[in-house]
Amino acid sequence: MSDHPNQERAPDTETARSGYAEHAAADKPTDGQPTDAQPGEAQAADFEAFMRLAKENEELKDKALRLAAEMENLRRRTARDVHDARNYAIANFARDMLTVSDNLQRALAAVPAEAKEKGEAGFAALLEGVEMTERGMLSTLERHGVKKIEPEGERFDPNFHQAMFEVPNPDLPANTVVQVVQTGYVIGERMLRPAMVGVSKGGPKAAPVEGTAEGDAKG
Structure with a gap:
């Protein structure tokens, strides 16, 4: 106890230090807790991350849509290729068979009408056999999609x-087919062999056929 009762006692040094430390700790932000200036920055960072994710999501969605469209196009192309392969696979074979048919027709046409009328039974049977062979061949081709152009x-x-x-004929529209020299054929919707024809000239001009250059230009 002090000898002077009115003299105030000096604060304990350790107590003072402890109080100062507590006050400083209260003023200092703890780790992981934002200061007054940090909440806005955190919100901006979160917004940036959100916008980045939204953009990535849109890009992924766009890629998925493009991939789906490509797959659909591939499916359609594959289906079309399968259809064409099924319907047009025999095109080359059919074209070769038409040459055989042409030869049979030429053989029949080369026989004079008098010979056909006066021919012996064996000769008549031979001609009939050739005709049946030619008709049977064309009938078989037709079952496989080959049709005659008339x-x-x-x-x-x-x-x-x-x-x-060209054949002059003022009574017919120009470019009308007036004679077929060699029969043409189609397979499905495609031309297998064009018909060799003679056309009229001298008459009024015929309307253009759709699908030709002239017709498309006027359309």
Whole structure:
């Protein structure tokens, strides 16, 4: 106890230090807790991350849509290729068989009418056999999608006809097919062999056929 009762006692040094440390600790932000200036920065960072994720999501969605469209196009192309392979696989074979049919027709046409009428029974049977063979061949090809073109009297169509000569005829529209020199054939919707034809000239101009350059230009 002090000898002077009115004299105040000096604070304990350790107590003072402890109080100062507590006050300083209260003023100092603890680890992991933002200061007054940090909440706005954290919100900005969160917004940036959100916008980045949203952009990535849109990019992924766009890629998924493009991939789905490509897969659908591939499916359609594959289906079309399978359809074409099924319907047009025999095109080359059919074209070769048409050459055989042409030869049979030429053989029949080469026989004079008098010979056919006066021919012996064996000769007549031979001719009939050739005719049956030619008809049977064309019937078989038709079952596989090969059909004959019969353009006589129709407008000339360069997609299916090949003009060999012109025949003056003022009574018919120009470019009307007036004679078929060699029969044409189609397989499915495609031309297998064009019909070789003669066309008229000198008459009024015929309307253009759709699908030709002239017709497309006017359309």
